[in-house]
Amino acid sequence: MHATPATPPADTAGLYTLPVEFGDCDPAGIVYFPNFYRWMDAASRHWFVLRGVPSWREAEARWGVIGTPIVDVQTKFMKPAMYGDRLGIETVVVEWRNKSFVQRHRIWRGSDLLVEGTEVRVFAARGPGGVGVRGVVVPDEIRALG
Amino acid sequence: MHATPATPPADTAGLYTLPVEFGDCDPAGIVYFPNFYRWMDAASRHWFVLRGVPSWREAEARWGVIGTPIVDVQTKFMKPAMYGDRLGIETVVVEWRNKSFVQRHRIWRGSDLLVEGTEVRVFAARGPGGVGVRGVVVPDEIRALG
């Protein structure tokens, strides 16, 4: 599936880590896959928090940004995870675009790559009258993060 | 995004339908996107149930199949959904492979296409000793469904 096999991150300090709980698993005994999206979403925000981006509540006051909703995702599920596993998510920004960015998440169990997800997310402000959302240009301060 | 725009299904009888609840939405007031995967997963099973495939418990007794875990998904999120919306999911099998199949889900709110997900799923049996899962050849009776 991969021309060059992915290698586990040497530096694990920046990983978003989590325990797999019993309730994250389905009757087949493996993680119910929508939970991986919940965790990649947390890892996406964690990437910004680690780099000092203020909470979204402050970000709304400062830039009008209320979040980074997803517009496109490609995900490969290579191996299942089970209750008792400890997972680490390695997140990188692959590309900054005008109103969006591409983030890639690799979910590791030790040196086993379980899931890889590549997301396109937009910077979103509240829509007209506070209803719904609309895309805004990525603030320069954020674009400079990495 | 689409060379040919998708058109809403003329026949809505086969749709998997659901109400969007308050608790499905996030602080931005829109559906938290992992929930769309939960719903596409339900629609995936619903496709089989509608065509007379027995429950997975019976399917395990008959074919050893315990489920159809996902190995690859591509998803486009075109418009958000909100509390109070009623959604319909249109599911088709695009391709049958040896141990897997490709299913496409379109999530509609009336004639608005909100989400499109294309999944590759495998037919899975319990792994050695009942732990984990392994892929098995798609049973002919199932391959004949549509």
Added chain:
Amino acid sequence: MHATPATPPADTAGLYTLPVEFGDCDPAGIVYFPNFYRWMDAASRHWFVLRGVPSWREAEARWGVIGTPIVDVQTKFMKPAMYGDRLGIETVVVEWRNKSFVQRHRIWRGSDLLVEGTEVRVFAARGPGGVGVRGVVVPDEIRALG
């Protein structure tokens, strides 16, 4: 557990109904219990919607009410539910108080009572500066509903 056994509702028109999906179940093959709270929450809101209460967005504009967060719940889990079950939730308001109300939910599978939850909920407005929530007096129009 019950001095008088609960009897299934004669009128099923007002029930909040839902299918139990594979993904709602845990490795023991039964509904993972936090999902019952998700469904009782939906049934709580459904009770108001059925009686013509406007959406919470309109309710905020009209009464400042943004929701009815829970402050106290007692729940009895009598029988498990499984994938493929169809459930119906019977909801009644047992008592109106000044800023709160007591709602009782019974979750039925046909004539089997699976879960009974009794909730105290408050009427909540946004807190000072739009952060957090605070309780408000139940609007008279709502108190009159039943």
Added chain:
Amino acid sequence: MHATPATPPADTAGLYTLPVEFGDCDPAGIVYFPNFYRWMDAASRHWFVLRGVPSWREAEARWGVIGTPIVDVQTKFMKPAMYGDRLGIETVVVEWRNKSFVQRHRIWRGSDLLVEGTEVRVFAARGPGGVGVRGVVVPDEIRALG
């Protein structure tokens, strides 16, 4: 609500800790309450794991026990939690009964008590034919844990 106010645990080493994520919150901006049950369930298992109880898969092989489903819960929600909060859950076994036990969870944000849940759980084995669950006597080795 409490005759004697609860005091934060002096020893925080045994707490089950977790970050509140954006996706755990609802349109009111506070944790969607069913998530607290997910976390108390994880804390319930964590209590056993910390005391050396083998994973449920081994526990099934050894005692036939597949889990500890809930039969009764009383929960008080005192203060809301929000995205960015770090929570710690303090779990104690209040009482051992024949086939069940009472566990109390207190969810803290620093010295703020947010939620208190008191659960009755049974020790469960698979039901006849592997379908559903049935209660079994609490194994002595487990009863001796604390």
